Every structure is written in structure tokens, then in C-alpha cells.
Amino acid sequence: MSDMSGTEAYSDPEDKEELTAMVCLETDLQDGQMKEVDIGHHSVLLTRCNGKYGAIGNQCTHYGAPLSKGVISGQKVRCPWHGSCFNALTGDLEEFPGIDSLPCHKVKIHNSKVYVSINKKDLRHQKRLQRMGTAVPGVNHTILLLGGGAASLICAETLRQENFGGRIIMVSRDDLLPYDKTRLSKVMNVLSDTIVLRRMEFFHQYGIEVWLQKEAVSVDTEKKTVTFDNGLVQSYDQLLLSTGCRAKVLDVPGTNLSNIKMLETPEDARQIHAACLGSNVVLVGTSFVGTVAALCLF
Numbered sequence: 001m002s003d004m005s006g007t008e009a010y011s012d013p014e015d016k017e018e019l020t021a022m023v024c025l026e027t028d029l030q031d032g033q034m035k036e037v038d039i040g041h042h043s044v045l046l047t048r049c050n051g052k053y054g055a056i057g058n059q060c061t062h063y064g065a066p067l068s069k070g071v072i073s074g075q076k077v078r079c080p081w082h083g084s085c086f087n088a089l090t091g092d093l094e095e096f097p098g099i100d101s102l103p104c105h106k107v108k109i110h111n112s113k114v115y116v117s118i119n120k121k122d123l124r125h126q127k128r129l130q131r132m133g134t135a136v137p138g139v140n141h142t143i144l145l146l147g148g149g150a151a152s153l154i155c156a157e158t159l160r161q162e163n164f165g166g167r168i169i170m171v172s173r174d175d176l177l178p179y180d181k182t183r184l185s186k187v188m189n190v191l192s193d194t195i196v197l198r199r200m201e202f203f204h205q206y207g208i209e210v211w212l213q214k215e216a217v218s219v220d221t222e223k224k225t226v227t228f229d230n231g232l233v234q235s236y237d238q239l240l241l242s243t244g245c246r247a248k249v250l251d252v253p254g255t256n257l258s259n260i261k262m263l264e265t266p267e268d269a270r271q272i273h274a275a276c277l278g279s280n281v282v283l284v285g286t287s288f289v290g291t292v293a294a295l296c297l298f
């Protein structure tokens with residue numbers, strides 16, 4: 001590798017796949033520090049922990065916050081917006097609410113200079129899925145996930161990441177795949193398709209069965225079975241109950257009037273948005289959801 005005096009990116013003629021740039025001097029970054037560097041107009045977060053350098057994507061996989069504005073502690077980088085954590089050397093996701101890992105690039109030290117190489121294919125991707133297995137034929141151990149929200153989804157993904165090869169069944173009474181519920185107050189006339197966390201192909205690829213519009217009516221923990229509203233009885237080895245929470249209804253006269261709406265589903269959000277156009281609106285609840293909904297309807 002030849003020395004370079006600037007941070008301009010170049011393609012190594014011997015490696016058509018990569019873009020390499022000298023990003024700083026070795027002494028520019030101390031242990032426990034991080035900085036944003038630019039490689040071919042691609043923002044990368046350079047980190048240093050215990051003498052090791054890491055180069056990971058700088059854009060949080062949740063809502064895209066610049067991670068260089070967050071905090072590095074030990075081997076963890078914490079996002080400044082909602083607190084997702086990533087491994088500072090590998091980019092692996094370590095804490096939610098983000099669900100994807102960051103791209104991870106090669107770092108080399110040569111003549112006390114730090115070089116980062118990005119695979120050109122990675123230039124198109126801000127997110128990375130962790131390696132996952134799928135269902136293994138003949139493994140009948142069954143894990144049943146009741147509830148079709150983020151908790152069930154992450155449980156299913158973690159099981160596949162940990163090489164669980166049995167059957168995973170995720171059941172939801174909704175008609176939609178797991179979606180980002182926080183979007184409902186932000187974009188109220190939202191198209192359902194735009195807020196799903198994973199598409200159906202993803203579930204097929206990793207052997208995760210998804211049963212929609214099915215409601216559990218009873219659980220028999222002795223026999224390890226769940227009965228559904230259509231009469232189906234499904235046995236399980238392990239059961240996860242992650243049916244989420246419900247908005248609190250106001251216990252006052254008038255709550256059943258037709259222009260009183262609760263915000264829980266994409267359909268609720270669309271109805272509220274349509275009903276509010278050109279009208280005065282009163283929002284009950286001044287926490288995050290109420291405030292963001294007010295902003296959206298403004």
C-alpha cells in the first residue's frame with residue numbers, strides 16, 4: 001500500500017472491489033474515541049477501543065441518526081436519538097430499538113497512518129442483517145410466539161441467529177406483518193406497506209411461519225397447547241406471550257361518540273387523519289405520542 005497525504009479515496013488497481021482511503025494518523029484517535037470520516041462520499045465511523053480500530057457505518061439503522069454525535073463507551077456506540085447500541089468494532093446491533101446491524105469495513109495501519117477500505121457493494125447499503133440460519137428438516141421442536149409485534153419478531157430473529165433449527169410460529173390477530181408502531185403518530189395517513197419491519201420474503205427465507213388474523217382464545221400450559229378462534233389447536237415446546245399493550249380508554253361520558261378515536265392501528269391512524277382534516281382537534285394525552293400526533297396534524 002503506498003502512502004497517501006490526503007483523505008481522498010482511491011481504488012487499489014489490484015482490488016477492483018474496494019475503495020480505500022487514508023483517513024487519519026494513528027495518533028489522531030485515542031482509545032475510547034470515535035470520529036466521522038468520509039470515503040468516496042460515504043460516511044464512516046472510525047472507532048478505537050483497546051488499541052483496535054473499527055470502521056462501521058455512521059448512520060443509525062433505526063432512523064438514520066449520525067452515530068458520530070452519540071457516545072462511545074467501552075466497545076459500544078450509543079445512538080444519540082433513541083439509544084440503539086452497536087458494537088464499535090463489528091457494527092453488530094447490541095441494543096434496540098434498531099433491528100439491523102451496521103456495515104463493517106476493513107481497517108489497516110501502515111506507516112502510522114490509518115486506512116479504511118470499503119467493499120464497493122457496501123456503498124449501497126446502510127444496514128446489515130446478522131447471519132441467520134433457517135428451519136432444519138426433521139427438527140420438530142416448536143416455539144410459538146403469540147403476538148405479531150416487534151418483540152415476537154426480534155425473538156424469532158434471535159432464535160435463527162443463535163442457530164435454532166426448529167419450528168417458529170408467529171401468530172397475530174392483525175392482518176399486517178410486524179410493523180413500526182411509532183410511525184402511526186408520525187405519519188398518520190400512512191400506507192401499511194411502508195411501515196412493516198420485514199417483508200414476507202424475509203420470513204420465508206428464514207423459515208419463520210407467520211399466521212395472521214388468528215386470535216388465541218385459550219392456553220393449556222399442562223398439555224402445552226394453544227387454541228385459536230377458528231378451533232385450531234397448536235402444540236408448542238416453548239411459548240412467548242408478547243401481545244403488546246392497549247391504549248387506555250377515558251372513563252368519562254361521551255367516549256363512545258363517533259368522533260372520539262383511539263390510536264392503535266394503521267387503520268385508526270388513517271381514520272383520525274381523515275376526520276381531522278379541516279377540523280379542530282383535541283388530543284388527550286400529552287406524552288410523546290400525543291405531542292408527535294399534534295405535530296403531524298398541524
Ligand code: FES
Binds near residue numbers: 063082
Ligand atoms: S435513530 Fe438511532 S435509535 Fe433511533
